[in-house]
Amino acid sequence: MKIPKPDTTSWDTIQKFLDDNIYALEEADNVAIKDYIIPIFKSEATDDPKVMIKFHKWLDQHIDADLRYIVTENIPMLMDATLNLYKLKVILGMRGPATEDDIIVFTKANTNSTVLKEIAKHKNFPAKAKDIMYETHNDTEYLSQEAQDIFVF
């Protein structure tokens, strides 16, 4: 079945898309649901934490879906998106404030987390936290593109 493309202009348009597709979302399995959810998570509208929370609340309230679970199961789909600190916080399952320093502290404490290992390769992940992951795992994919090019050269 072809999944309609969501209009992610604002929360109102996102909500309309979710309401219009509620039956499909209710019946979608863990694999199919990502095609509805990930484009919304990647959109600019959900850069705003208030919109993100409304999105989270809608999924929980209407279809009992766990936003973080869906997102962390599909991290490769996020690699081309721009992820702000709030989105990184959602992906990492962090509670409380999410500054770069908080993400660095979180990284130090969770270097072996599967989710962290994947998302730390993202271009928007804080550079200092990437360094920690590189030092721990000796994986050049945690380095900036420039540094990776030097290694290849």
Next chain:
Amino acid sequence: MSVLFELPDYLPAKKIYWKDANYTFVVGPNGSGKTFLLNKMAEWAEEKNYSYAFYDATTSLSIAPLLMEQASDEDIIYVAKMIMDFSMDFRDDVFNWTKAKNGHTTDQIGPIGKDAKLLREVFSMCGNGYTRMFVMLYFGIQNMGNDYYFLDMPETSLHKHLSRQVINILMKNFPYTKFVISTRSPDIIDIGWTEDTVIEMTEDYVNKCRDFKYDEIFS
């Protein structure tokens, strides 16, 4: 993150060294300054521009009618769902109450759980425990996604079974928020938590947050 709070001389603990965690429990006897410390922490959050909400059990009953009036149908259903997910007692109570009052013919809780009018009646007629629970969670969903949620004595009026579920309900439904909870109830603090820190308001000088030691705190 670690923060040092200086407390007035008349309190048993003079300095509190708070190591920020996902769940911070503030424990101690009456008059030891638990609420005072929570207020200091809220001031600190304000200064740092962190978003936060504050639940105070002492005022929760008086503001409950106003909150129930302003709550949307969606919010009423959502709060009821949050409690029902964890409390069979609440499910039974809602079911039996609506059956007795309105002669429901359904054997399923599902339709009742989506009937905002009925749930509003239940919340407005039920005892203090559920009313306080409503206020606690309604505040929560109004401030969903906040950095911190400070709760002063959330176990007040709650039955043992429900007070044991408070942390589970909060943890599941507010996944982006850190909690600071003052309590006198061992039921609130589950011994299995690893992401928590406990501040005991009884020591003489510098009180460092420390690992949970159940027997020492509540003995």
